[in-house]
Amino acid sequence: MSRSVLVTGGNRGIGLAIAQAFAEAGDKVAITSRSGEVPEQLAKYDVLAVRCDITDSAQVDAALTEVETAHGAVEVLVANAGITNDTLLLRMSEEAFTSVLDTNLTGTFRVVKRASKLMMRARRGRIVLISSVVGLSGSPGQANYAASKAGLVGFARSLARELGPRNITVNVVAPGFVDTDMTAVLTDERRAEIVADVPLGRYAAPAEVASTVRFLGSDEAAYITGAVIPVDGGLGMGH
Ligand code: NDP
Secondary structure (H helix, E strand, O other): OOOEEEEEOOOOHHHHHHHHHHHHOOOEEEEEEOOOOOOHHHOOOOOEEEEOOOOOHHHHHHHHHHHHHHHOOOOEEEEOOOOOOOOOHHHOOHHHHHHHHHHHHHHHHHHHHHHHHHHHHHOOEEEEEEOOHHHHHOOOOOHHHHHHHHHHHHHHHHHHHHHHHHOEEEEEEEEOOEOOHHHHOOOHHHHHHHHHHOOOOOOEOHHHHHHHHHHHOOHHHOOOOOOEEEEOOOOOOOO
8 A cells, every 4th residue: 555654854864765665665755855856866766855944833834735735644754854963061052952952853843743633633643753872872972962862752652642542653763873974974983983882893774774664654563652663783782
């Protein structure tokens, strides 16, 4: 069955791999990004690209309306868009803290709230939030990012309770280190330190995160809700 799937930040990195996985499975996929362009990797699929900055409620509302008009109510929502702005606490400005929270946590709230309206009416839906191993373990220099990613866990579990009676599942995927633009900024030295801590001894490919997200959006995962699934090569040992 072809479902209406929306992936925020679906133009590159992990979001792109997620969009590809659902498109490959035959779903009707929409992606958002700030540019609104279809990346060349998705050109062979009939993917709808919508411009949307998730820090702006009006843009979120307009984007969801566009997706609903083209593909019908969103049945699977993947809230993937996110940013980092790393620095140590004493150097971290309030703006650096609140802007990361505004994108990663409040931005996810904006999209989930808007999409869940029609899911509730339909009495079915799948919501997957992309958190991070760092939200569970903490990370020096990433207090803002880790707080935002930990916040997603409490947010998801509250929604799992609120929306469960409407047959909507809400789960979190917590990737470890994944080869994308976000981690390309790390120095070789930092990269080597990270890999030394990962039992599988390497970064993940975006597709390895995408396959877990696709599973959570599938019928096979119908009885999983409120879960935090690590995809981290063993870095967090199940936490
Ligand atoms: P990238 O930096 O490669 O991509 C980030 C995506 O988020 C882009 O599509 C970007 O869109 C979008 N985005 C950022 N800010 C906004 C905004 N205000 N409004 C709309 N879209 C926005 O990141 P990754 O693919 O690496 O990360 C994807 C998710 O996975 C993030 O939530 C990240 O925190 C999480 N994650 C990543 C890990 C990693 O190692 N890479 C590990 C654990 C979690 P645009 O192109 O328009 O900027």
